[in-house]
Amino acid sequence: MSAAVDSGTGALNGRVHCAESATNGHHDPRPWSQQFLPTPLHLEDSVRAQKVEARLKELVLCGEVLRRVADVFEQEIERGLSEQPSSLQMENTYVPELPDGTEEGVFLALDLGGTNFRVLLLELAAGQLVRQQVKHYHISNALRLGTGEELFNFLADCVLDFVKQLGMEDQTFSLGFTFSFPMKQHSISSGELITWTKSFKCSGLEGVDVAALLERCLRARNLQITVRVLLNDTTGTLIAGAHMHKNVGIGVILGTGSNGCYMERASRVQHWEAAHERVQDVCVDIEWGAFGDNGCLDFIKTDFDREVDAGSLLATSFTFEKYIGGKYLGSILSCVLSALARAGLFPAEPAPDALQTAHLSLFEDENCAGEVSRTMTALREVCAGASITAEDARVAQHVAHVISNRAAQLVSVCISTLVRRMSRPHVAVAVDGSVFKHHPRIARLMRTYIALLAPHHSFSLLGAEDGSGKGSALTAAIAARLATRDS
Numbered sequence: 001m002s003a004a005v006d007s008g009t010g011a012l013n014g015r016v017h018c019a020e021s022a023t024n025g026h027h028d029p030r031p032w033s034q035q036f037l038p039t040p041l042h043l044e045d046s047v048r049a050q051k052v053e054a055r056l057k058e059l060v061l062c063g064e065v066l067r068r069v070a071d072v073f074e075q076e077i078e079r080g081l082s083e084q085p086s087s088l089q090m091e092n093t094y095v096p097e098l099p100d101g102t103e104e105g106v107f108l109a110l111d112l113g114g115t116n117f118r119v120l121l122l123e124l125a126a127g128q129l130v131r132q133q134v135k136h137y138h139i140s141n142a143l144r145l146g147t148g149e150e151l152f153n154f155l156a157d158c159v160l161d162f163v164k165q166l167g168m169e170d171q172t173f174s175l176g177f178t179f180s181f182p183m184k185q186h187s188i189s190s191g192e193l194i195t196w197t198k199s200f201k202c203s204g205l206e207g208v209d210v211a212a213l214l215e216r217c218l219r220a221r222n223l224q225i226t227v228r229v230l231l232n233d234t235t236g237t238l239i240a241g242a243h244m245h246k247n248v249g250i251g252v253i254l255g256t257g258s259n260g261c262y263m264e265r266a267s268r269v270q271h272w273e274a275a276h277e278r279v280q281d282v283c284v285d286i287e288w289g290a291f292g293d294n295g296c297l298d299f300i301k302t303d304f305d306r307e308v309d310a311g312s313l314l315a316t317s318f319t320f321e322k323y324i325g326g327k328y329l330g331s332i333l334s335c336v337l338s339a340l341a342r343a344g345l346f347p348a349e350p351a352p353d354a355l356q357t358a359h360l361s362l363f364e365d366e367n368c369a370g371e372v373s374r375t376m377t378a379l380r381e382v383c384a385g386a387s388i389t390a391e392d393a394r395v396a397q398h399v400a401h402v403i404s405n406r407a408a409q410l411v412s413v414c415i416s417t418l419v420r421r422m423s424r425p426h427v428a429v430a431v432d433g434s435v436f437k438h439h440p441r442i443a444r445l446m447r448t449y450i451a452l453l454a455p456h457h458s459f460s461l462l463g464a465e466d467g468s469g470k471g472s473a474l475t476a477a478i479a480a481r482l483a484t485r486d487s
Contacts, residue, residue, distance in 0.1 A: 037060060037405075038060060048391075058304075060402060061410075067453075073291065076088045081269055081284070087293045089286070089287035090269075091182075092282060093185055095229075097281075098242035099127060099242050099243040099478065105123070106131075107123075107480075112178065114199075118469060120470075121133045122470065135161075145202070159221075176472030176474075180232045181193055186274075187273060188228075188230070188274075188479055191210060191230050211230040212227075215227045228480060234260060236467030237261075237471060238261050238262075241429075245428045257289055257318075260288050261283055261285045261286060262422065266281060266282045269284065286414075289318045289321035305323065320410070324407040324410050324411050326434055330357040346395060347389075350383055358438075360404065361440060364439065372397070376392075379393060409445075411446060412449035419459050432463070
């Protein structure tokens with residue numbers, strides 16, 4: 001297997017050469033542990049460059065530190081699977097199979113995970129998607145912060161509106177419900193909310209089966225709809241990816257937040273609330289955004305991370321997500337540039353909340369191209385018109401590069417651990433999310449670092465679109481197939 005390598009050997013004036021050198025036969029001459037390091041900063045003022053690098057030292061992880069992270073991740077996996085205290089939920093999703101090409105029928109899918117809620121109708125024939133209709137509905141702030149009953153009645157009203165528009169309100173449907181919040185699952189079609197995340201904080205759902213609540217609200221509107229599947233967007237990504245590529249065994253979200261799931265041997269999973277004698281493998285939802293919430297990762301936490309955490313809505317939680325999620329990368333960038341400004345190494349502190357992850361991607365994009373003009377323009381906007389030179393822009397680009405490199409390293413640790421754990425001839429990893437799709441360098445870095453961390457294992461990264469929609473319908477089709485087979 002060849003992997004794309006961002007070798008860092010082409011640095012010039014702080015810029016990074018971004019060619020994929022591995023495919024050209026280039027061998028990185030550095031020792032293994034150092035092949036994870038970001039490109040050094042080169043400025044005309046070498047003393048300033050050294051001082052900036054010294055300030056960023058905590059954010060730079062070598063291979064040996066990443067091995068330690070991997071060891072901790074493996075330990076937390078084992079503890080979670082055996083129902084011992086762990087920062088990893090390791091939730092049994094009860095999804096025992098992946099698409100096999102025989103999926104048939106018309107299914108509804110609901111996707112709840114942000115301010116926009118989607119209702120979808122999908123038709124499958126011989127495993128292929130032959131029809132898809134989608135409608136978006138906006139969820140108001142009042143609904144996101146109101147009662148759970150109000151929210152779920154609104155969701156049912158949206159479904160009623162959708163099927164009425166199609167003239168199908170009298171038909172019988174199986175439904176896949178993508179509920180992208182941490183859950184405690186009891187079966188493939190039932191589960192309880194553990195905690196709201198993102199912008200949701202509805203009351204009254206403690207200990208409530210969200211699938212049963214949805215179905216009750218649908219039946220109150222005389223809709224003949226059965227909730228066959230309850231899953232999150234990460235599981236949906238795995239299913240959607242497996243529909244595209246038969247070797248997919250891992251699903252990853254790398255967007256505003258981050259999570260992973262994978263097919264684990266059923267015999268390794270302790271928590272079961274349903275018969276599983278014939279189940280060989282089952283999808284496990286890791287919920288790795290919370291990795292380190294118990295302090296097991298404090299050895300990589302920096303003062304910048306502590307500052308971002310203190311300013312977040314959910315302080316002291318979602319530790320790992322705050323290193324790699326798009327919701328937080330811009331905040332880390334702002335913290336670091338502010339610290340450099342206070343040390344006299346950058347012209348001015350950015351305005352609070354002015355830097356977003358889109359800025360980090362922009363700085364990386366220009367860094368790869370050896371340019372600074374758009375970076376300078378953006379910095380002048382967020383630094384209240386401060387005088388920004390080309391050298392200042394290169395400092396900001398280097399900070400973005402170091403933060404991006406660490407994010408790629410850490411998500412690669414998780415994926416490589418799963419690839420080694422599954423020990424298959426080849427594992428394809430289905431990945432969705434805005435950071436993976438839009439960051440100019442992160443996919444290439446992930447390929448490099450996974451290959452370094454799992455050197456004797458064949459893998460590939462596969463962009464998987466719309467796991468939260470297509471994936472839930474496919475899972476409903478799988479559940480329908482299993483129900484027919486077991487009846």
